[in-house]
Amino acid sequence: MSLFDNINFKKLKDGLSKTRTKIVNSISETLNGKAVVDDKTLDEIEEILITSDIGFDTTAKIITQARIRLHNEKNRITTTIIDTVKKELISVLEVENISHQFEIGKYKPFVILVVGVNGVGKTTTIGKLAHNFQIAGLKVLVGAADTFRAAAGEQLGIWAKRANVEIIQKEHGSDPSSVAYDTVVEAKKNNFDIVLIDTAGRLHNKSNLMEELKKIKNVMAKIVPYAPNETLLVLDATTGQNAILQADEFSKVTEISGLVVTKLDGTAKGGVVFQIINKQKIPIRYIGVGEKIDDLQNFQPKLFVDAIFDNT
Ligand SMILES: Nc1nc2c(ncn2[C@@H]2O[C@H](COP(=O)(O)OP(=O)(O)O)[C@@H](O)[C@H]2O)c(=O)[nH]1
Ligand SMILES: [Mg+2]
Numbered sequence: 001m002s003l004f005d006n007i008n009f010k011k012l013k014d015g016l017s018k019t020r021t022k023i024v025n026s027i028s029e030t031l032n033g034k035a036v037v038d039d040k041t042l043d044e045i046e047e048i049l050i051t052s053d054i055g056f057d058t059t060a061k062i063i064t065q066a067r068i069r070l071h072n073e074k075n076r077i078t079t080t081i082i083d084t085v086k087k088e089l090i091s092v093l094e095v096e097n098i099s100h101q102f103e104i105g106k107y108k109p110f111v112i113l114v115v116g117v118n119g120v121g122k123t124t125t126i127g128k129l130a131h132n133f134q135i136a137g138l139k140v141l142v143g144a145a146d147t148f149r150a151a152a153g154e155q156l157g158i159w160a161k162r163a164n165v166e167i168i169q170k171e172h173g174s175d176p177s178s179v180a181y182d183t184v185v186e187a188k189k190n191n192f193d194i195v196l197i198d199t200a201g202r203l204h205n206k207s208n209l210m211e212e213l214k215k216i217k218n219v220m221a222k223i224v225p226y227a228p229n230e231t232l233l234v235l236d237a238t239t240g241q242n243a244i245l246q247a248d249e250f251s252k253v254t255e256i257s258g259l260v261v262t263k264l265d266g267t268a269k270g271g272v273v274f275q276i277i278n279k280q281k282i283p284i285r286y287i288g289v290g291e292k293i294d295d296l297q298n299f300q301p302k303l304f305v306d307a308i309f310d311n312t
Contacts, residue, residue: 127159
């Protein structure tokens with residue numbers, strides 16, 4: 001059972017409407033009026049999938065399966081195709097450990113480090129996550145370790161207030177690892193269940209970023225040897241291929257345990273989710289479908305694909 005009950009299918013469906021137009025409506029148009037599916041139709045579907053951010057590998061898998069199914073079935077009807085596409089898409093998303101839940105309760109405090117480049121939605125996601133944990137009855141502390149931008153701490157402060165959780169922050173320009181350290185110390189001392197650490201995502205200098213994240217992890221581990229329990233990489237779906245590159249780069253600098261894909265509302269590039277998972281084999285934990293505090297949802301492969309394909 002999940003800790004959060006935060007899935008609103010209608011909101012998910014609405015958010016994915018542009019992605020739906022791009023993928024599903026195009027496929028439906030191709031199939032429209034055809035009693036049976038022939039090879040030419042499959043070629044057309046292949047092209048639609050490739051141009052919709054799903055990626056070459058996943059498209060190839062889908063088309064191969066579709067050919068096998070169509071070959072084996074006397075009924076070469078169009079619904080078989082949609083069915084096959086959906087099935088393959090779900091299987092791409094069901095990475096081995098995707099259903100593994102955070103082991104909250106087993107570790108106290110449970111420490112989550114949030115990383116990603118500037119502007120992807122880290123601070124917003126921390127605000128939303130803090131809210132989710134808070135309403136699940138957990139005692140939450142956020143640490144403003146993005147000390148690089150002057151406004152960053154203030155922004156996290158606003159989110160902490162909204163989510164009704166406590167925050168540790170220091171003056172602009174302080175050492176990020178000292179904020180992370182103080183946050184974990186406070187969490188341990190005062191019995192917090194969850195720690196969420198915000199960071200600055202300066203990818204322009206890879207070795208600096210690597211050093212900074214390493215230092216943050218090391219100082220936290222001095223207080224609680226297992227920290228961080230999770231390192232979440234936040235990716236912005238609207239950036240399409242760039243999100244894929246960022247996942248590559250961050251995986252090289254530090255170990256990432258899960259992904260958060262934001263801004264799935266209002267982009268036609270939702271297909272990028274399939275490409276990211278296919279490449280990284282890192283599970284997506286949460287998705288952002290809006291800017292508000294309750295616009296974060298648990299990621300569930302089948303629901304996600306159903307929402308993309310739901311035309312009702
Ligand atoms: N539409 C939408 N906007 C989002 C989402 N998540 C974050 N944002 C917006 O993205 C912008 C950057 O977010 P911020 O949390 O400051 O990014 P950070 O630099 O990574 O901390 C803000 O304007 C947020 O409101 C989302 O899921 N949907
Ligand atoms: Mg931020």
